[in-house]
Amino acid sequence: MTELRRRGAGDVDSTDNTSDKENYGDDRLSLQGDVDGECDLDAKGDTDVPPSTADTDNTPQCLNKALEGLPPRWKNYWIRGVLSIAMITSFFFMISMGPVALIFVVMTIQIKCFQEIITIGYRVYRSYELPWFRTLSWYFLICVNYFFYGETLADYFGALVQKEEPLQFLARYHRFISFALYLAGFCMFVLSLVKKHYRLQFYMFGWTHVTLLIVVTQSHLVIQNLFEGMIWFIVPISIVISNDIFAYLCGFFFGRTPLIKLSPKKTWEGFIGGFFFTVIFGFILAYLLSQFQYFVCPVEFNSETNGFSVECEPSDIFVMQQYTLPSVVQSTLKWKSVNLYPYQIHSIFISSFASLIGPFGGFFASGFKRAFKIKDFASTIPGHGGIMDRFDCQYLMATFIHVYIGSFIRGPNPTKVLQQLMTLQPEQQLAIFHTLHSNLRERGLIAPTE
Amino acid sequence: MTELRRRGAGDVDSTDNTSDKENYGDDRLSLQGDVDGECDLDAKGDTDVPPSTADTDNTPQCLNKALEGLPPRWKNYWIRGVLSIAMITSFFFMISMGPVALIFVVMTIQIKCFQEIITIGYRVYRSYELPWFRTLSWYFLICVNYFFYGETLADYFGALVQKEEPLQFLARYHRFISFALYLAGFCMFVLSLVKKHYRLQFYMFGWTHVTLLIVVTQSHLVIQNLFEGMIWFIVPISIVISNDIFAYLCGFFFGRTPLIKLSPKKTWEGFIGGFFFTVIFGFILAYLLSQFQYFVCPVEFNSETNGFSVECEPSDIFVMQQYTLPSVVQSTLKWKSVNLYPYQIHSIFISSFASLIGPFGGFFASGFKRAFKIKDFASTIPGHGGIMDRFDCQYLMATFIHVYIGSFIRGPNPTKVLQQLMTLQPEQQLAIFHTLHSNLRERGLIAPTE
Numbered sequence: 001m002t003e004l005r006r007r008g009a010g011d012v013d014s015t016d017n018t019s020d021k022e023n024y025g026d027d028r029l030s031l032q033g034d035v036d037g038e039c040d041l042d043a044k045g046d047t048d049v050p051p052s053t054a055d056t057d058n059t060p061q062c063l064n065k066a067l068e069g070l071p072p073r074w075k076n077y078w079i080r081g082v083l084s085i086a087m088i089t090s091f092f093f094m095i096s097m098g099p100v101a102l103i104f105v106v107m108t109i110q111i112k113c114f115q116e117i118i119t120i121g122y123r124v125y126r127s128y129e130l131p132w133f134r135t136l137s138w139y140f141l142i143c144v145n146y147f148f149y150g151e152t153l154a155d156y157f158g159a160l161v162q163k164e165e166p167l168q169f170l171a172r173y174h175r176f177i178s179f180a181l182y183l184a185g186f187c188m189f190v191l192s193l194v195k196k197h198y199r200l201q202f203y204m205f206g207w208t209h210v211t212l213l214i215v216v217t218q219s220h221l222v223i224q225n226l227f228e229g230m231i232w233f234i235v236p237i238s239i240v241i242s243n244d245i246f247a248y249l250c251g252f253f254f255g256r257t258p259l260i261k262l263s264p265k266k267t268w269e270g271f272i273g274g275f276f277f278t279v280i281f282g283f284i285l286a287y288l289l290s291q292f293q294y295f296v297c298p299v300e301f302n303s304e305t306n307g308f309s310v311e312c313e314p315s316d317i318f319v320m321q322q323y324t325l326p327s328v329v330q331s332t333l334k335w336k337s338v339n340l341y342p343y344q345i346h347s348i349f350i351s352s353f354a355s356l357i358g359p360f361g362g363f364f365a366s367g368f369k370r371a372f373k374i375k376d377f378a379s380t381i382p383g384h385g386g387i388m389d390r391f392d393c394q395y396l397m398a399t400f401i402h403v404y405i406g407s408f409i410r411g412p413n414p415t416k417v418l419q420q421l422m423t424l425q426p427e428q429q430l431a432i433f434h435t436l437h438s439n440l441r442e443r444g445l446i447a448p449t450e
Numbered sequence: 451m452t453e454l455r456r457r458g459a460g461d462v463d464s465t466d467n468t469s470d471k472e473n474y475g476d477d478r479l480s481l482q483g484d485v486d487g488e489c490d491l492d493a494k495g496d497t498d499v500p501p502s503t504a505d506t507d508n509t510p511q512c513l514n515k516a517l518e519g520l521p522p523r524w525k526n527y528w529i530r531g532v533l534s535i536a537m538i539t540s541f542f543f544m545i546s547m548g549p550v551a552l553i554f555v556v557m558t559i560q561i562k563c564f565q566e567i568i569t570i571g572y573r574v575y576r577s578y579e580l581p582w583f584r585t586l587s588w589y590f591l592i593c594v595n596y597f598f599y600g601e602t603l604a605d606y607f608g609a610l611v612q613k614e615e616p617l618q619f620l621a622r623y624h625r626f627i628s629f630a631l632y633l634a635g636f637c638m639f640v641l642s643l644v645k646k647h648y649r650l651q652f653y654m655f656g657w658t659h660v661t662l663l664i665v666v667t668q669s670h671l672v673i674q675n676l677f678e679g680m681i682w683f684i685v686p687i688s689i690v691i692s693n694d695i696f697a698y699l700c701g702f703f704f705g706r707t708p709l710i711k712l713s714p715k716k717t718w719e720g721f722i723g724g725f726f727f728t729v730i731f732g733f734i735l736a737y738l739l740s741q742f743q744y745f746v747c748p749v750e751f752n753s754e755t756n757g758f759s760v761e762c763e764p765s766d767i768f769v770m771q772q773y774t775l776p777s778v779v780q781s782t783l784k785w786k787s788v789n790l791y792p793y794q795i796h797s798i799f800i801s802s803f804a805s806l807i808g809p810f811g812g813f814f815a816s817g818f819k820r821a822f823k824i825k826d827f828a829s830t831i832p833g834h835g836g837i838m839d840r841f842d843c844q845y846l847m848a849t850f851i852h853v854y855i856g857s858f859i860r861g862p863n864p865t866k867v868l869q870q871l872m873t874l875q876p877e878q879q880l881a882i883f884h885t886l887h888s889n890l891r892e893r894g895l896i897a898p899t900e
Contacts, residue, residue: 172857173857175853175856175857176853176854176856176857176858179849179850179853183807186810186814187807187810189814190712190810190813190814190817191710193712193813193817195711198817198820198821199821199822201817201821202817202818202821202822206656206657206660207656209660209663210656210659210660213659213663260641261645262640262643357633357637360636360637360640363640363643364636364639364640367640367643367648367651367652368652370648371648371649371651371652372649372652399629400629403625403626403629404626406625406626407622407623407625407626408626414874414878414881414882417867417870417871417874417882418882418885418886420867420870421867421871421882421886422889424864424867426893426895428864429886429890429895430890430895430896431864432864432867432868432871432886433883433886433887433890433896435868436868436871436879436882436883436886437883439872440879440880440883443876445876445879445880446880446883
């Protein structure tokens with residue numbers, strides 16, 4: 001969640017971590033204030049949701065011990081600071097482990113987020129004893145994951161799939177199998193309907209499906225982005241994190257004007273300052289990463305080594321180019337042109353999205369938490385809340401990057417086109433061959449006699 | 451909804467229409483009985499939903515007048531009978547109007563279904579005065595439709611899109627534009643959040659999205675199926691309708707054993723009898739339609755006539771073939787072989803799905819209506835309820851047919867492969883050309899000297 005809050009009275013602390021927990025005390029108060037106002041409406045809804053999911057303390061013993069003497073407020077700052085640094089460090093560590101490890105990390109995070117949101121659903125509807133439903137939610141999660149990972153596998157592991165007979169079968173009938181699996185769950189749902197719980201069961205059905213839509217489909221996009229090149233994974237994530245930090249700092253030092261009622265601590269100053277610094281950060285990060293094949297090359301499955309390779313002739317956007325500056329800028333800076341990776345220009349759009357539209361993902365999560373009167377999604381990360389509290393903006397970003405790549409970066413993938421071509425009937429292949437032949441000849445790309 | 455009900459006491463009527471309205475009186479009673487049992491749970495939900503959405507009578511004046519003298523029960527039978535015949539007749543009429551008209555019909559039905567379900571949501575949550583939300587729901591509907599219809603347009607109207615400059619732009623950036631439109635709606639939602647209504651607004655957000663998932667995505671599949679050939683549109687729809695009728699009749703005449711608690715009027719006899727007769731009906735219908743190019747040819751946009759054409763060399767599954775019968779059958783029937791269209795064999799799978807799995811769509815809708823204590827989705831069709839009451843099984847069927855075609859019928863579309871090929875870079879096209887060339891030569895499909 002993006003933080004753009006005003007400076008609290010005497011609240012001087014420069015920890016650059018990014019959650020709003022330290023200010024929760026105030027938030028909580030105003031929330032309590034809301035409850036009365038909401039009661040008339042909520043009487044139709046669920047007034048008495050168990051208030052907080054974050055009632056357990058997962059703080060490591062050693063950290064608790066080291067911070068024993070501090071007043072609770074400062075202790076909390078420290079816990080969050082240490083955990084923030086730990087998370088950023090482990091992010092670096094995971095990147096160094098390569099794409100396969102990252103896929104598993106994304107999958108784990110996705111499952112955890114799903115579990116957090118579903119658990120909130122159970123609490124909201126107090127549906128602890130709904131027959132079958134806990135099982136069914138997880139079954140749907142497995143089906144949808146089977147579908148998405150299978151699609152990716154068939155797309156990017158083409159070479160591997162072609163080699164193994166059973167995989168070929170699974171790939172050929174992938175959608176049918178996925179649909180059959182889902183249908184089985186759907187029928188189980190219908191059969192599990194019991195008079196006493198009808199409405200509750202439909203609510204949980206809807207809750208599960210909206211969660212799948214938000215968490216699973218978008219996680220899948222994170223992985224698809226990763227396959228386009230590690231840079232499409234690392235830069236967006238880093239930009240979102242850095243925007244959190246810069247917006248927090250700018251809000252902390254210059255914040256005066258409240259931004260949105262939903263998050264009373266956020267300010268226009270933090271919002272605009274965050275935008276400004278995030279663009280600079282993204283621009284530099286893009287420059288640094290564009291230089292390495294490890295980051296810029298698409299992740300491809302190599303059937304010889306049976307592993308992933310990230311080696312290639314970098315595409316145009318990762319090749320340094322000279323840009324002539326507009327004449328106004330020329331006269332001011334005395335520079336005629338600059339050398340840039342085109343990806344750096346793309347990074348400006350990514351940063352702008354992360355800092356201008358991305359926060360809406362956070363506002364949405366904020367509103368959701370307030371609607372269901374919970375403090376955090378869970379209490380997984382001490383001082384930060386649930387995994388979902390840290391990833392609310394990342395999901396929206398993943399979708400943006402996916403659409404961005406599809407619209408502005410990547411044309412159709414020649415490997416995939418060739419694969420499709422090879423699955424056609426021989427006479428269809430021949431027809432395409434002749435069309436292509438005459439077309440290439442007309443355009444002078446092959447000799448007329450060839 | 452599939453009807454498989456037991457014969458009511460003295461309830462002799464052979465009208466072959468397909469809704470369960472005439473038995474609603476009994477249903478209603480048992481529902482009222484449920485209410486008490488549900489109260490403890492529903493106290494957390496919404497106990498007091500306005501009971502019925504179908505409180506207006508849309509029956510045409512002339513019909514009311516003609517049936518004036520009849521007792522209400524018989525009057526209702528007649529209304530439903532006349533309307534059923536009217537609907538089936540208009541179905542024939544629409545088919546004769548061709549694919550473009552059908553696309554508009556599907557779109558209209560989809561919008562009406564969306565409106566019916568959203569209206570129920572408004573009643574359930576009594577969210578009449580939610581700021582913006584009515585507008586936002588419809589906005590999301592437009593976005594999602596823009597996305598889906600755009601994808602179809604770009605796929606099937608390739609030739610048209612290539613000709614027109616602005617269309618080319620829209621096609622190239624279609625996903626980006628759709629995403630931006632959706633995002634605008636998402637941000638509007640976040641900005642429209644007001645303290646007093648938080649939870650209500652999130653419920654309506656979820657309700658809208660689940661409706662989009664069920665109605666709009668599946669309607670889109672109906673249209674995609676239509677493009678594969680009118681037969682993929684007509685046969686599944688007719689099979690679902692006929693299964694409704696046959697199951698009703700079998701249940702009416704032979705029904706003894708209750709099938710599922712959710713629909714107390716349905717019986718195993720109706721379920722199995724419906725399956726049996728539906729398979730026969732589907733088999734015959736498949737035979738009749740397979741003979742006409744109008745039905746079996748994919749619907750393709752013809753850039754010369756600027757219209758749709760349904761002319762082609764029929765694919766293998768629509769060419770009569772000889773099948774040798776198993777020896778057991780041979781000795782019984784004294785036939786050695788039969789001539790069939792392969793599509794007739796596919797029709798058996800379609801019929802089986804329609805009569806064995808399809809009813810679960812109806813059970814789901816049934817459960818939904820009971821959960822929210824409504825009689826019908828709306829009162830659009832006199833005697834039948836809402837449009838959604840008639841189409842609940844059709845949507846599940848559409849998805850099945852879509853997956854079925856993708857898995858068992860259609861390989862990749864050569865026209866699409868060629869289109870993709872042409873959007874590649876010239877050097878990529880050359881590389882593919884040479885790969886294809888040597889591959890075809892190796893397989894002896896072109897002469898070594900060519």
